Amino acid sequence: MAFGRSSSRRPVEPVTLKILVAGGFGVGKTTLVGAVSEIRPLRTEEDLSEIGRPVDDTVGVEGKTTTTVAMDFGRITLREDLVLYLFGTPGQDRFWFLWDELAQGALGAVVLADTRRLADSFAAVDYFERRDIPFTVAVNCFDGADRFPAETVRAALDLDPDVPLMMCDARERESAKEVLAAVVEHALVRVGAGREPAST
Ligand SMILES: Nc1nc2c(ncn2[C@@H]2O[C@H](COP(=O)(O)OP(=O)(O)O)[C@@H](O)[C@H]2O)c(=O)[nH]1
Numbered sequence: 694m695a696f697g698r699s700s701s702r703r704p705v706e707p708v709t710l711k712i713l714v715a716g717g718f719g720v721g722k723t724t725l726v727g728a729v730s731e732i733r734p735l736r737t738e739e740d741l742s743e744i745g746r747p748v749d750d751t752v753g754v755e756g757k758t759t760t761t762v763a764m765d766f767g768r769i770t771l772r773e774d775l776v777l778y779l780f781g782t783p784g785q786d787r788f789w790f791l792w793d794e795l796a797q798g799a800l801g802a803v804v805l806a807d808t809r810r811l812a813d814s815f816a817a818v819d820y821f822e823r824r825d826i827p828f829t830v831a832v833n834c835f836d837g838a839d840r841f842p843a844e845t846v847r848a849a850l851d852l853d854p855d856v857p858l859m860m861c862d863a864r865e866r867e868s869a870k871e872v873l874a875a876v877v878e879h880a881l882v883r884v885g886a887g888r889e890p891a892s893t
């Protein structure tokens with residue numbers, strides 16, 4: 694790995710990397726950031742107002758009464774020399790203007806997907822493909838959602854063969870950590886061995 698100089702016991706200045714957490718509305722972005730973050734996640738949630746209700750399609754997430762209007766922010770130390778800053782992207786189309794700002798300096802992204810609403814994550818997949826930002830897909834396995842083989846999900850999302858796809862439970866810290874570790878690994882392979890990504 695590009696930054697494996699941790700054989701000495703001296704405290705190391707960690708590399709900090711920025712990772713985006715994307716995917717459709719209600720797919721578990723806020724949940725994932727909250728499950729792993731060492732700092733109290735900064736959330737900007739608003740009640741789903743009567744005005745927003747016709748716009749925010751809550752089929753499948755009927756229990757959801759708040760929506761993230763700006764972003765989720767969190768931090769996780771993956772290793773003593775590797776700290777991730779997590780930025781959840783807003784899931785609703787009307788906040789697309791924020792994406793280019795959030796994507797600045799990002800090493801990579803995870804696109805969360807819900808098999809009941811796969812199409813909701815198409816836009817995020819398209820976004821990262823078009824900008825050549827390394828990403829992985831994590832299917833958030835909701836209770837009550839049908840389980841599909843990875844290859845079926847991969848085909849439905851029309852993913853390139855090199856895009857890693859995994860199953861996760863966004864509520865579980867260890868599961869969310871695995872997802873983030875996979876994103877970092879994939880992105881670093883893409884960035885190229887030997888070249889340290891710019892810290893944010
Ligand atoms: N059963 C189950 N519920 C989840 C999971 N992840 C998120 N949720 C719930 O689904 C709803 C939407 O999640 P949220 O993180 O707010 O979605 P976001 O819009 O992508 O930020 C919340 O009520 C969560 O508690 C999961 O893995 N399993």
Ligand SMILES: [Mg+2]
Nearest residue numbers: 722723760761
């Ligand atoms: Mg959210």
